[in-house]
Amino acid sequence: MPKSLVIVESPAKAKTIGKYLGEAFVVTASMGHVRDLPAKSLSVDVEHDFAPQYEIIVGREKVVSALKKAAKTADAIYLAADPDREGEAICWHLKQELGATKKPVHRVTFNEITKHAVQEAFNHPSIIDQRLVDAQQTRRILDRLVGYQISPILWDKVKRGISAGRVQSVALRLIVDRDREIRAFVKAEYWSVDVSLAGRTPPPFVARLHKIDGERVNLSNQEETDAVSDQLSSVSYQVADLTRKEKRRNPVPPFTTSKLQQESVRKLRFTAKRAMQIAQQLYEGIEIGEEGAVGLITYMRTDSVRVSGEAQAEAARYISERFGQAFVPERPPVYRSGRGAQEAHEAVRPTSVYRDPASLRRFLTKDQLALYSLIWNRFVASQMPPALYDVTTVTIQGGRFTLRASGRHQRFAGFMQVYIEGKDEASETKPAEAKDETAEETAVEEEAELAIPPLEVGEQLRLLDVTPAQHFTQPLPRYTEATLVKELEEQGIGRPSTYAAILSVIQNRDYVVKAQGKFRPTELGGIVVDLLVESFPHVMDYEFTARMETTLDEIEEGQKNWIEEMHRFYGPFSQWVKEAAVGMRNIKAMEEKTDEICERCGNKMVIRWGRFGRFLACTNYPECKGTRELPPELKEENGIEDEVNASGEAKAEPCDNCGRPMVMKRGRFGAFLGCSGYPECKTIRKLSQTEASSARPAPQPTNEVCDKCGNPMVLREGRFGRFLSCGSYPTCKNIRPISIGVNCPQCTSPLSERRTKRGRVFYGCTAYPKCAFALWDRPVQEPCPRCGAAFLAEKKLKGGGVSIRCVTEGCAYVRETDAAVKANA
CATH class of the missing domain: 3.40.50.140 (Rossmann fold)
Known part of the structure; x- marks a missing residue:
């Protein structure tokens, strides 16, 4: 049938x-x-x-x-x-x-x-729905045209293997622009003064100096602050004004995709990519005992905060049973989605609120349970009433000085019984005294419990202490994955379903590095952004990129024709590509004069661009090939930061999946970063080019002597394996391979261990390229008992053993080693 x-x-x-x-x-x-x-x-x-x-x-x-x-x-x-x-x-x-x-x-x-x-x-x-297909197809074609037509220009002007993207390059620009803001930021000194006071009843409390002679405080140095502190110590204080208000802190909506990614970074230390992978597992279905495989959450790619009436009714029943009727709002909450959200979709929520995290603990992995708990708690909290606070604000007068103190007491926990939203690192770009009063009140609402004793207007207060404190304004913090996703969403760049891929691409291209969870652009990333902004200002414009996303939405809604929009974009874009191919700065050919002197020939050195960034090169090239790394002062002048520690090890960074430190490891294909929590966590990351070049071990002394200058030889490791090098390098550049004690059967030169470009070990003649003899299996200095060949070779078996065989054509001699026999027993 x-x-x-x-x-x-x-x-x-x-x-x-x-x-x-x-x-x-x-x-x-x-x-x-x-x-x-x-x-x-x-x-x-x-x-x-x-x-x-x-x-x-x-x-x-x-x-x-x-x-x-x-x-x-x-x-x-x-x-x-x-x-x-x-x-x-x-x-x-x-x-x-x-x-x-x-x-x-x-x-x-x-x-x-x-x-x-x-x-x-x-x-x-x-x-x-052909409209959705057209929108997806338009995005795919746009990305292909931008990537495939701009990237080759970057290969020609900067280096091969790098890429540009319609959205990824704009995301990179956000990171580069923020980095430059931080570098250009000039810290400003400011001072605050806190006064400890006591009323008729305990507890004592602290008030901050707010105004002097009716003007907002602006103390910029210690001398001025000390003079004010002395005066504050000699005046009497009384309560000038007292206000008590009820403040409501409303619950946050259930998760959209971007908010889920942000909270996963803040609270769980997941990357956006990892969060979406786990959410996909929860959506597609998990085996939960007798119930079998069931989808635990709704579709996780959504920009809507809408919740179905059935889900809200179920949540109300659960909350009443679990927390009491007081925690059920009079009417189901209604949240407003962002502009352009697909209201046909729902927010990310559990498919049944009765499947609480505790009941699923034995069926889920640690990461699955963590993410499911986050989604479940957020949804339940979104269906609860606001938290209520009693907020007290006291204005205190002491002579010419006005002080302020605020406190709050939670009267009803509301949604905070279940969930409190995470916070990003705050910035301090202006003195506290210069902030507006609305911002101060908001800050009060977000603080922990602050006790203000019972006070009355006109009540005299007793001075306990005056405490001045020095502060400095701080720049905006570097982007984390959470704050970058938030910025992309607010700017309308890309779509939540693409954020994880964008963050992965800019890291894999060595455009940014992530240290302590924060993005910092590499030198390559900064160069690429500068060139693209110069040659493709519209493509790199935040508003232009956001308008393209709006256009895709309009194509999806049937308001615009995708072919017409492609023509509208490609006409000017194709002209920009032609102009950039000729006019874009050629970084490879650029030279920047310096006062540095070449140690070999005494000529001046210039800054050039190479595979691993900028370096110093002799102006007498090619007669003199002297090069060296930029000294610290030139690095600072050019805004270059080391991507590795002074010891040559990669800077410690947390694992994307579990948060533990990443450490340098070595495998068959060379060095890489691996999670220190292995084998529990098997996360790995390839090294950036700068990290890779600095990750090679220090030269090791040997008993060998250089046959050119007589200095001791040292053991070094290069791209194609270990080799002997003169210890006086770069004065003497003599190198020679490490013999394995077996001679080539074709020319009698020594054989040495080498590696292919992909890291695979082989054994080749040291007379290469004159002699091209090579083999994959390690030679053993033992004559073949059957044909008399000068050596045999070790062959690793799939079962884990080793066999010894003859490599001479036509000779079938082979035997297993003792280790192999034991392994097969």
């Missing part, structure tokens, strides 16, 4: 959905996208309305073939990818590939993978 074919993106999602649909359906996975623009070419026909030239993604051929085979025997096809642009595009591509089947094709969407939601979606199928 024919069955209906259901196609989703992942096996986990297929397993969960299949449980709800029954035997009349066959549920299978496409493993994500099946078609895309091929990487080998632009693959966009700009002459014919930007027609994309899609191909099946490498590695997906067998998946597509299996789907076509299943579609032939199915009576209907249901495409059930995620309910967003990417999901709609996946369905559209699948329909194109399966179109020859001539079967009815339905589109089903659901916001949560629960039995009711899935069955309801299949009872009311729809068709593919």
Whole structure:
């Protein structure tokens, strides 16, 4: 009997959905996208309305073939990818590939993978929304045109292998601009004065100097502050004014994608990428005992804070049972989504509030439980009433001085019984005395409990102490993942579903480094931003990028035609590309004069750009090839910071997944950063080029003597393995390979251990390139008992043992070592 074919993106999602649909359906996975623009070419026909030239993604051929085979025997096809642009595009591509089947094709969407939601979606199928497909296709083509036409210019002007992107480059600019603001910031000194006072009843309290002769305080140095402090010590104080107010602190809405990423960074120390990976697992389904696989949260890619009436009613029942009726608001809370939000979607919430974190503890991993608890707590708190505070503000007069003290007492916990939103690092760009009073009141509301004793207007107060304190204004802090995501969202750059990928790309391209969780641009990142801003000011403009996102939204809503918008963008963009190819500064060819002197020939040195950034080079090149690293004063002058410690080790940074320090490790492909929590956490990161160049071990002394100058030779490690080098380098550049004690069978020169570019070890003749003899297996100085060859070779076996064999063609001699025999016993 024919069955209906259901196609989703992942096996986990297929397993969960299949449980709800029954035997009349066959549920299978496409493993994500099946078609895309091929990487080998632009693959966009700009002459014919930007027609994309899609191909099946490498590695997906067998998946597509299996789907076509299943579609032939199915009576209907249901495409059930995620309910967003990417999901709609996946369905559209699948329909194109399966179109020859001539079967009815339905589109089903659901916001949560629960039995009711899935069955309801299949009872009311729809068709593919071409507007969403057009919006996704426009974004993909835009990104391809920008990336594939700007990146080659950067290869020519800066270095190969780097890239530009329509959104990633603008995100990088945010980090670079913030870094330059911090460097240009000039700290300003200011002073505050706190006065400890006591009334008729305890406790004593502290008031801050607010005004002098009716003017706001502005103390900028110690002498002025000491004079004021002396006067404050000699005056009497009384209560001039007293106000008591009720303040409400409202709950925060349930999570959108960006807010979930931000809180995951702040509270759980996850990266945005890690948070989305775990959220995907919770959405697609987790095995929870007798209930089987069930989706625990609603769809995690959303910019809406809407919550269904059914979910709100369930939350109200739970809150009443768990916390009491006082914690249930009179009416269900209503939150306003941001402009352009897709209100058809819901906020990120648990699919059932009755599945509290405690009941799921034994079914979830540590990270899954942490993220689920965050989502569950935020949602429950969003359905509770505000917290109530009694806030007291006291104005105190002491001669010509006016002081202020504020305190608060929590009268009703409200939503704070369950959840309090995390905070980012605060900045202090102006003296506290210069802040407006509204900001002061807001700060009071956010402080911890502050006790103010019972006071009355006119009451005399007793002076206990006067305490001046020095402060300095601080620049805006560097971006963390949380604050960068927040900034991207506020500026309208990119979309929440793309933030995690953006943050990963700019780190993988060595444009930024992350230390103590904060982004700092590398020298390469700064150079790339400067060149792009000079040559592509519109593409790098924050407002221009945000308008493009709005245009994509309008295409999705059917308000604009995607082809017309592509023409509107590409006309001027293609001209900018032509101008940049000629006019962009050539960093490779630039030289900057310095007063540094070459140690080899005495000529002046200049700053040049190389593979690993700027360095000093002799002006007498190529006759003199003297180079050296920039000294500290030139680094500071050029705004360059070391990416490694003085010891040559990478600066400690927290693991993206667990927060523990990353440490330098070495593997078969060289040095890398690995989590110190291994094997519990197996997170690794490749080194940036600067880190890699500085990560090689210090030279080791040997008993060898240089045959050119007579100085001792040292053991060094390079890109292709270890080698012997003269200890007087760079005066003497003599090097020679390390012999392994076996001679080449073709020319009798020594053989040495070497590495390929990818790090694989091999054994080659030291007379290369005159003699090209090489082999993968390690030679052993032992003649072959069968053919008499000068040496044998060790061959590592898949089972973990080692065999000894002859490498001479036609000789089949082989034997297992004792270790291999024991391993196979």
